[in-house]
Amino acid sequence: xxxxxxxxxxxxxxxxxPLPSPIVDAHTHLDACGADEPAAVRAxxxxxxxxxxxxxxxxxxxxxxxxxxxxxxxxDDRLYAAVAVHPTRADELDEAARAELAALARQDxxxxxxxxxxxNHWPARGVGAAPALQREAFAWHIQLxxxxxxxxxxxxxxAHDEILQILDTEGAPERxxxxxxxxxxxxxxxxxxxxxxxxxxxxxxxxxxHELHAAARFAPADLITVETDAPYLAPHPYRGSTNxxxxxxxxxxxxxxxxxxxxxxxxxxLCATTARLYEVPTAG
Ligand SMILES: [Zn+2]
Ligand SMILES: [Zn+2]
Numbered sequence: 001x002x003x004x005x006x007x008x009x010x011x012x013x014x015x016x017x018p019l020p021s022p023i024v025d026a027h028t029h030l031d032a033c034g035a036d037e038p039a040a041v042r043a044x045x046x047x048x049x050x051x052x053x054x055x056x057x058x059x060x061x062x063x064x065x066x067x068x069x070x071x072x073x074x075x076d077d078r079l080y081a082a083v084a085v086h087p088t089r090a091d092e093l094d095e096a097a098r099a100e101l102a103a104l105a106r107q108d109x110x111x112x113x114x115x116x117x118x119x120n121h122w123p124a125r126g127v128g129a130a131p132a133l134q135r136e137a138f139a140w141h142i143q144l145x146x147x148x149x150x151x152x153x154x155x156x157x158x159a160h161d162e163i164l165q166i167l168d169t170e171g172a173p174e175r176x177x178x179x180x181x182x183x184x185x186x187x188x189x190x191x192x193x194x195x196x197x198x199x200x201x202x203x204x205x206x207x208x209x210h211e212l213h214a215a216a217r218f219a220p221a222d223l224i225t226v227e228t229d230a231p232y233l234a235p236h237p238y239r240g241s242t243n244x245x246x247x248x249x250x251x252x253x254x255x256x257x258x259x260x261x262x263x264x265x266x267x268x269x270l271c272a273t274t275a276r277l278y279e280v281p282t283a284g
Contacts, residue, residue, distance in 0.1 A: 007231050007242045010240060010241055010242045011241050011242065012241060012242050012244060013234050013235070013238040013241045013242070013243055013244060013246075013247040013250065014238065015047065015050065015051060015246060016051045016052075016246065016247060016249035016250050016253070017051075017249070018050065018051055018052045018249070019051065019052030019053075019249050019252060019253075019263070019267050020052070020263055020264040020267060021052070021264045021267035021268050021271065022052050022053065022054035022267065022271060023052065023053055023054070023226065023248065023249075023252055023267050023270045023271050023274070024053065024054065024055045024056065024057070024225070024270070024271060024274040024278075024280060025048065025053050025055075025056045025057065025226070025227055025228050025230075025245040025248040026057055026177070026179070026199050026225040026226065026227040026274055026277075026278070027057055027059055027082075027115070027153065027179045027180070027199060027201070027227035027228070027229055028056055028057065028058055028059065028227065028228050028229065028230045028244075028245050029058065029059055029061065029065070029229070029230060029231065029232075030044060030056070030058040030069075030072065030079075030230075030245075031058070031065055031068050031069070031072075032065075032230075032231055032232075033230050033231045033242070033243075033244060034231075036068070038072075038075045038076075041072055041075055041076060041079065042075070042076055044056075044244060044245060044246075045076055045078045045079060045245070047244065047245075047246040048078070048244075048245040048246045048248075049078065050246065051246040051247075051248075051249040052249055052267070053245055053246055053248055053249060054078065054271075055078050055079070055080060055274070055280050056078060056079055056080070056245045057079075057080045057081065057082055057111060057112065057227075057278060057280075058072060058073070058079060058080070058081055058082070059081075059082040059083075059084075059112075059114060059115055059153070059179075060081065060082065060083045060084065060104075061084070061085075061086035061089070061115060062085055062086060062089050062092060063085060063092055063097050063100060063101065066081075066083035066084065066085070066101060066104055067100070067104065069081035069082065069083060069110075070083055070104045070107050070109070070110050073107075073109035073110065074109060079109075080109055080110070080111045080278060080280055081104075081107075081109055081110045081111065082110065082111065082112035082113065082114045082115065082153050083101055083104045083105055083110055083112075083113065083114075084101065084113055084114045084115055084116040084141050084153070085097060085101065085116070085137060085141075086115055086116070086119075086155065087115075087116060087117055087118050087119040087128070087129065087134040087137065087138065087155055087157075088119050088122050088123075088127070088128030088129055088134075089128070089129060090129035090133040090134045090136070090137035090138075091129045091133055093137045093140065098140065101144065102144060102147070102148075105144055105145075105148045105150060106148050110150070111150060111151065111278040111279060111280060112145075112150055112151040112152070112153040112177070112278060113141050113144050113145040113148065113150055113151070113152055113153065114141070114151075114152060114153020114154065114155070114177075114179065115153050115154070115155040115179055116137065116138055116141035116142075116152070116153070116154065116155060117138055117154040117155040117156050117157075117159065117163055118131070118134050118135065118138060118155075118156065118157070118159035118162055118163055118166075119134065119155060119157040119158075119159065120157060120158040120159045120162075121157045121158050122157075124158075135162075135166065138163075138166055139166065139170050142166070142167070142170045142171075142172070142173065143170070145173040146171070146173045149174075150173075150175075151173070151175040151176065151177055151277050151278055152172070152173045152175070152176045152177070153177050153179050154176065154177065154178045154179060155179060155180075156178055156179075156180075156181075156182065156183075157182070160183050160187045160190075164187075164190055164194075167194075172194065172196075175197075175276075175277055176194070176195075176196040176197065177196065177197040177198075177199050177225065177277060178191060178196060178197070178198050178199060179199045179201075179227060179229070180199065180200075180201040180203070180227065180229050180233065181198040181199055181200055181201075181212075181215065181219075182203065182212065183211075183212075183215055184211040184212070184214065184215055185211070185214050185215050185218045187215065188215040188218045188219050189218070191219075191223070192218075192219065192220050192223055195223070196223070197223050197224070197225055197273060197277055198215070198216075198219045198223055198224055198225075199224075199225040199226065199227045200212075200216055200224065200225070200226050200227070200251065200255060201226070201227050201228060201229045201233050201251065202228065202229070202232075202233035202234055202235040202236070202239070202243065202251060203233060204216050204251065204254065204255060204258070205235040205236040205250065205251055205254040206236050206239065207236060213258055216255060216258055216259065217258060217259055221261075221269050222269065222272070222273055223273070224255070224269070224270065224273060225270060225273055225274050225277065226248050226251050226252050226255060226270060227248060227251075228243050228244065228245055228247055228248045228251070229243070230242075230243035230244050230245055230247070231243050231244070234247065235247060235250040235251045235254065236254070238250070252266065252267060252270065
C-alpha cells in the first residue's frame with residue numbers, strides 16, 4: 001500500500017538518540033508507512049533498532065491489512081502483528097472475514113486482536129461504519145480475543161464510557177490495552193482498576209494536552225506502554241511529519257520526563273510490560 005497521499009510529501013521524524021535500554025513500539029501501521037515489502041520492512045526495523053526499539057507490533061486495520069500484518073511478522077524476528085477490522089470498517093466484517101480473522105488471530109506471531117473498539121469521531125462526520133455495526137463488531141472481537149487467549153487492543157475515539165460499558169457487559173479478556181490512550185485521570189483510574197494497560201502515543205508529547213499529561217502521570221508504572229501509531233501522530237516537536245517506529249524513542253523520553261522518572265528504569269519497565277502483555281521476548 002503506498003503512503004497515504006497526505007503523508008507522501010511530509011518529512012520523516014528525525015532519528016532519536018538511542019535509548020539506554022530497549023523498548024517496543026506497541027502499535028504501528030508499517031503498511032500505511034509505505035514499508036510493504038520485505039526490504040522496506042527490514043529498513044524500518046533497522047532504523048528502529050538504531051534508536052533502541054527492539055520490537056514492533058504492526059496492526060492490521062482491515063482484512064487485507066490484517067492478512068499483510070500476519071504475513072509480514074514472519075519476515076523478521078523483530079516484527080509482531082495484531083489483527084482485526086477497525087471500527088470504522090465494521091461493515092467489512094462478514095462471515096468470510098470473521099472466519100479468516102479467527103484463523104489469523106491463532107497464528108504464533110499474531111500477538112493481539114486489534115485494533116477494535118468504537119470510533120464516534122468519523123461517523124459523526126458521515127464517514128465510516130454506523131455505531132450499531134461498530135458495537136456488534138467490537139463484541140465479536142472481544143469474544144475472539146478470549147477464544148484465542150490473546151490481548152485485546154482497543155481503539156477508543158471519543159467513546160470512553162461506551163467502551164468500558166461494553167467490556168464490562170461482555171466480560172473483558174484477561175489482557176486489555178487501550179491503544180493511543182486519550183482519556184483523562186478519571187478514565188485512567190477506570191482502566192487501572194480493571195488492570196487495563198494504557199498505551200501512550202505522540203499526543204502525550206503535545207504541550208497543551210494537560211488532561212492527557214495528568215493521566216500519563218497517574219497511570220501505574222506497570223500498566224504503561226508507548227507506541228507510534230505511525231505514520232500518524234508524530235511526536236512534538238515534529239508534529240505534522242511522517243511518523244515511524246523509531247520515533248517512539250522520542251515519546252518514551254518525553255513520558256519519562258513527564259513522570260519524572262529515570263529513563264533507563266522507565267524503558268525497562270516498558271519492556272517488561274510489553275513482554276507480559278504481548279508475550280514478546282524481552283531480549284534477542
Ligand atoms: Zn486507532
Ligand atoms: Zn492504529
